[in-house]
Amino acid sequence: MTHAATVRPWLEEHGWHPGRDVRDRVGEHVAFRLRDAERQGFPLTPSAAALGFLYSYGLLRLPYRAASEIALVVRPDVGYEGDAEDFAELGANLRRPVFPVGYETSELGIVLVDDLGRLFYQHCTGPYFLGHDAYEAFARRLSGSTLRDAEDFHA
Template structure:
């Protein structure tokens, strides 16, 4: 994976699509997360959210972020988007990386699920397999902006 975009580049990308640092849509984030919890239980692979994950979704819920060089790829911080059976796939990836995972968004165009682990790292579950987006929110947003991913193998237990 190439080095991340500068904080200024990422900030400009986010702001150009309606984001600002004081944005916290907690009501919408809780609604989306609670729907995902119910859906994962319905799929018999229950997932449980945590504070930092809820905070991430609340900062970006309701906004769409098209990738500058590939505008058909749009990141949306909506954990409810996915596919039937995805809770099992997320549970399997969670076991591979040895950490709790929860969806925090989705990427239209590529139909990939963006996941956060309980260490604050980000992963990308795509139909071609799982990928790593970054060690933290800043790196993950840069990866989503640029379309960068890394092989997940280096992050498995």
């Protein structure tokens, strides 16, 4: 079974559809994140991959089946003081820019996308790799797969 066969019905159940584009509604959230990162002293630049993710999935609340009270909320403007430094460190280790695209409601871990479209998870215990693309990341979270340490992807 492909990731799409597992993930697409779940996405559609929660408001996503092919061709969905919320760039006009998500722009203010991106602008807020950019201002906040600048204020923290660690400016961010959203890649085309991160913006594409936000335009397609932005503003959705995507609950995981195994624990429906836990969800991915696709909004880049939720974070914590000092998070921009954590993102800069992850980006430096990957040698790729990363940009926050959402958070998980369970522990407010931040989901980030790099310029290759890979997804990472910044948790209080450190950064983790979610998937090479959105569908792989969604499938891993839906299945409850163990997260891989982001160190495995350092340049």
